[in-house]
Amino acid sequence: MEVDQLQRTFHDYHASLFNEGFLDEQFVQLQQLQDESNPGFVVEVVSLFFEDSERLLNDLSKALDQENVDFRKIDAHVHQLKGSSSSIGAQRVRNACIAFRNFCDERNIEACLKCLQQVRQEYLLVKTKLETLLRLEQQIVAAGGASPM
Amino acid sequence: MGLAAADSQFHVLAVDDSLIDRKLIERLLKTSSYQVTTVDSGSKALEFLGWHDEDERNNSSEETSVSPKNHQEVEVNLVITDYCMPGMTGYDLLKKMKESSSLRNIPVVIMSSENVPSRITRCLEEGAEEFFLKPVRLSDVNKLKPHMMRTKCCNKDDDDDIQNQKPENLEKQEINGEEIQTVLQLQQQQQQPSQTNNNTNKRKSMDEGLSPDRTRPRYNGLTVMSN
Numbered sequence: 001m002e003v004d005q006l007q008r009t010f011h012d013y014h015a016s017l018f019n020e021g022f023l024d025e026q027f028v029q030l031q032q033l034q035d036e037s038n039p040g041f042v043v044e045v046v047s048l049f050f051e052d053s054e055r056l057l058n059d060l061s062k063a064l065d066q067e068n069v070d071f072r073k074i075d076a077h078v079h080q081l082k083g084s085s086s087s088i089g090a091q092r093v094r095n096a097c098i099a100f101r102n103f104c105d106e107r108n109i110e111a112c113l114k115c116l117q118q119v120r121q122e123y124l125l126v127k128t129k130l131e132t133l134l135r136l137e138q139q140i141v142a143a144g145g146a147s148p149m
Numbered sequence: 150m151g152l153a154a155a156d157s158q159f160h161v162l163a164v165d166d167s168l169i170d171r172k173l174i175e176r177l178l179k180t181s182s183y184q185v186t187t188v189d190s191g192s193k194a195l196e197f198l199g200w201h202d203e204d205e206r207n208n209s210s211e212e213t214s215v216s217p218k219n220h221q222e223v224e225v226n227l228v229i230t231d232y233c234m235p236g237m238t239g240y241d242l243l244k245k246m247k248e249s250s251s252l253r254n255i256p257v258v259i260m261s262s263e264n265v266p267s268r269i270t271r272c273l274e275e276g277a278e279e280f281f282l283k284p285v286r287l288s289d290v291n292k293l294k295p296h297m298m299r300t301k302c303c304n305k306d307d308d309d310d311i312q313n314q315k316p317e318n319l320e321k322q323e324i325n326g327e328e329i330q331t332v333l334q335l336q337q338q339q340q341q342p343s344q345t346n347n348n349t350n351k352r353k354s355m356d357e358g359l360s361p362d363r364t365r366p367r368y369n370g371l372t373v374m375s376n
Contacts, residue, residue, distance in 0.1 A: 026284050029284070029286055029287070030173075032287070033173075033176045033177065033180060033287075038176065041176060044172065045169060045172055045173065048168055048169050048172065049169060052168070052169060079233070079262075080167065082262070083167055083169075083170065083262050083283065084167060084169045084170075086262060086283065086284055087167070087169050087170055087173055087283065087284045088169065089284075
């Protein structure tokens with residue numbers, strides 16, 4: 001009973017993340033790579049993404065705070081973040097990175113700062129969503145159900 | 150799986166400076182039953198492949214290629230590498246391998262998050278077998294086997310002139326490891342779709358070109374190589 005309800009909740013929540021554009025097809029690819037022999041694959045990759053992103057966001061903050069802003073370095077960081085968000089299917093983060101890179105090209109510090117804020121916001125949003133999703137998965141498995149991933 | 154002998158399994162060396170992407174490609178390759186080694190740079194890749202600068206310069210004056218096993222500790226059947234890496238790019242790695250008498254026969258595939266036509270052309274002209282846009286998917290990895298098998302075939306006696314044939318557009322077919330001759334002949338494949346469908350694993354329905362933001366160019370079989 002409880003498992004069924006949890007499964008339904010998971011299913012609906014999962015669907016909403018795609019409908020609202022937080023996640024794209026690539027996340028489904030990740031799910032497909034998870035199986036009985038690799039039950040923690042999605043958690044593992046998502047955790048790496050969190051670590052990676054937080055590091056890059058900090059680096060970006062510092063880089064934009066410099067007296068002489070090194071735009072090439074900033075571009076390199078954003079490129080990395082764009083890559084990792086793309087690899088896990090965090091669509092809105094990826095799109096925010098693309099916009100960010102355009103302003104890097106223009107060497108516009110104010111705009112870059114706004115972009116950084118935007119990227120950070122999108123990251124925090126998707127982080128919360130993914131943590132919720134993974135928690136739901138955990139609950140289902142703990143209640144004896146099969147992982148819906 | 151069910152492969153009896155260890156040497157009948159293909160070994161892929163994956164090169165990428167991103168940890169997430171290394172995890173991904175490793176999982177994709179292992180899901181396809183390949184043995185995988187991952188490294189985070191081109192120089193580490195060359196090291197793993199047993200590339201030695203001096204030896205290569207000595208050998209380059211010879212026309213015949215030296216046995217590939219001389220320098221390698223472990224046999225590598227394919228190298229798949231990211232393009233954008235600090236230090237040595239994937240293109241640099243590709244170039245070094247093609248200039249090396251011991252490594253030039255190892256097929257190389259390039260991956261990139263950026264769809265830059267001139268970059269793609271450059272890589273293919275330098276001898277890359279395929280160019281995948283990231284994020285790489287299972288459907289991409291399914292395209293690797295013919296390239297690996299072509300190299301393995303060269304080391305065996307074979308009636309068919311397999312060495313001179315290039316794999317055609319094979320996206321729709323899953324390749325059965327034992328059907329070496331049919332793999333490389335498009336006509337036979339087209340006549341026998343059902344037997345290859347039996348071997349399809351975990352592959353989604355065809356996704357090429359379905360999603361609007363994934364305008365991925367198809368470059369299968371269009372390598373411009375002089376053998």
